[in-house]
Amino acid sequence: MAESLLFSSAESLLGKLASSALQEASLAFGVHQDLQQMKETMALIKGVLLDAEKKNPQSSALSEWLIQITSVFSDAEDIVDDFECEGLRKHVVNTYGNCSRKVRRFFSSSNPVVYRLRMAHHIQDINTRLAKLAAQRSMFGLQVIDHDTRVDTGILGSQVCLFWGALGFLPPPKASESAIDVAIQLLHELWSRSFLSEYEEFGGDCMFKLHDLVIDLAIYIAKAFLPIRLRYISFPNGADNEDFLNTLVSRCKFLRVLHLDFSEYESLPPRIGKLKHLRLLNLGKSENLTKLPDSICKLQNLQTLILAGCIKLQKLPEGLENLISLRHLRITTKQPACPEKEIASLTSLEDLYFLCCDNFESLFRGILLPTLKRLSLCDCKSLKTVWFDAVKNLQVLVIIKCNKLELSMGLSNEILDLRLKLLVLEELPSLVTLPRWLQGSANSLQSLIIMDCMNLEELPDWLPTLNCLKLIEVVNCPNLVSFPHNMHRLINLKVIDVTGSPELWKRYRPGVGQDWHNISHVKLVCDDQSENEK
Incomplete structure (x- = not known):
């Protein structure tokens, strides 16, 4: 199972290394040849990971080899994500920035000369480690399997999709696929192998339970493959220690997932915008939260932002359109109207959820949301009109307790x-x-x-x-x-x-x-x- 996750991680990294955006960035920073070497060596290792799953799980040497692969893949992912983030920031600056902002960027840590020297050193270290591991693969008699033939069609629970995507477990989607489609295939594989039980599908979603053995497996993997740098943290309900939160944001620069739901914080530290690897930020049901720093909109890698249940949140942060990787957005706000133009700029958005947005009277007039697959409207007391022409590619529509909403949508018999x-x-x-x-x-x-x-x-x-x-x-x-x-x-x-x-x-x-x-x-x-x- 761990090897399957490694295989998916390798596919994801190789997809990113082959992307045109990363190719362009690597040429600009003079590290193109080094990244090509990383890609080639990683492809060699990826080829034998599925065969490693079939070998004796009691082999301590093989287990240690896989642990080292996990570590170097983790470091390689940090490097690739760093380049992706720089490319996204460059795009945002060129699209929305001004001259003063471009000057500040030159004198920041993203200065091209400083950045190139720093990244070249990290890449060379990773390539050395990868080359050693690739040479060792013959010790275990592993055969090359270039593709995973075990996946089939299925339906994915949405929360699992968010989590896997944030931690980088999902390979890049193929043409016409979404991230959810990719996750569906992996979840269905787990079901077919009896890792899941009571699996039921219904249209655009599903329900299932984990087999007891999966919980034991998760504990085992967590012990054996503990990452060197913190990537995931979930705060307990009622968290309010501002000093700890400030320390976390300052030190844990490789954080991917931050759960702060049911917290007592009234605001977040502005330095949260420095967590450039962050992919999932959950602030759901933080009922004392009144404002968010605009620096959140510097998180160009952010895929999921959950603000549902933040009943005192006065408005969404300025610069929402800069979150160009955002796929899942869940909102509660006292804002007078929906920032529709900013949301329409989110070209990766697949899932949009409005909860208790009591001042919104209409949605989506004069905009298009062609990538949106799931729309949920819940307890929006003033909502009267939704312009469905904007969301014709929806697969899931949920409407709950919107008493003023005109369900005919003004379409009559259309x-x-x-x-x-x-x-x-x-x-x-x-x-x-x-x-x-x-x-x-x-x-x-x-x-x-x-x-x-x-x-x-x-x-x-x-x-x-x-x-x-x-x-x-x-x-x-x-x-x-x-x-x-x-x-x-x-x-x-x-x-x-x-x-x-x-x-x-x-x-x-x-x-x-x-x-x-x-x-x-x-x-x-x-x-x-x-x-x-x-």
Whole structure:
């Protein structure tokens, strides 16, 4: 398993070394030949990692060799990330900067002459270590396996994707793939090898449990492959020690993941902008947080920023558009309006979540978010309008407790060309029937989940045109009394859950309901009736 992670890490690093941006940077700083040598040696080592997984796990020499590989890969990743960060900063300066900012950069630690000498020394050290390890690989009789043939298609839990991406476990996506697509393949491999249990997929997401042995394995790996420099830290709930936080930010310059959720901090130190390797910053549910330093927007490697539940946050930091690697953004703010233009500049954004943004009245007018795959709107009390023309590539849409939101989106009978796989509608008192624009997802929608919509009266006759549906949940919708008559057309439908919707259960109860024959090809679930079915 550890070798599989190393293989993925090697793929990720080789992808970065081959990128045009890094090639350009290495030429500019005069280290192109050294980085090419690093790439070639790393490719030799990568080729035998999968075979190492098949060897005797009790071999202490092989285990030590893998530990040394992990260490040098970690240092190599720091170097590659450093170059990537310099390239991103150069792009931001050239795009948004002014002359004074460019002058300050020359006299900073990013001065090209100083930077070239420092990085050349580090690269030469890594190449020496890699060459030694590559020469030792023949000692273990390892065979070259150039590609991992074990992966298959699957669905990934979103939290796992965030974590793996932040720690650099994901190989670079191929053309037309997203980071989530890559993570899906790895998660499905774990499931196929019985590392996961109770695995269920539903459209754009999944649920699973870890096998007990996986926990023991994680503890073993953590002991055997402990990184030299801190990359991950999670603060306990209620953390408020400002001195410790300042020390951490000052010293741990290679930090990748920083969890500060449920903290008591009112602000963060401005020096947090120096953590240029940081990929995940979690401040969720930090209910005393009132402001953020603008220096956060210097974190060009940041992939995930979680601010959901920060109920006192007055506004988002200035320069949000500079976070050009950001994929996942989760926001709670008292800001009067959404900074739409800045968000539209986030060309890597895949996942956007608004929670309790009570002053937002509309979203996405006059902008485009072509990379956005997942949009969640939760408890935004003033939100009335969402311009769906901006987000036509959505795969997952979640709307919860947005009581003023006009679900027809002003589209009347218009049908949008959508690609939704999962739609969740929850606690929406104005929902009487489904909006017609949903028909635009006829060839993609797999899961339809409607919960606690007390005024829902019907599912429209066109529902069976959503021919990819596998799961329908209408939970706690007491006014819904029937399904469309032609439900038999949904040949891919597997499960209908009618928990808390008593009239539906009465009418379609298997074997005895008057209209059971209309849905007899699917499994009808009603937890309320579990005792009666025993």
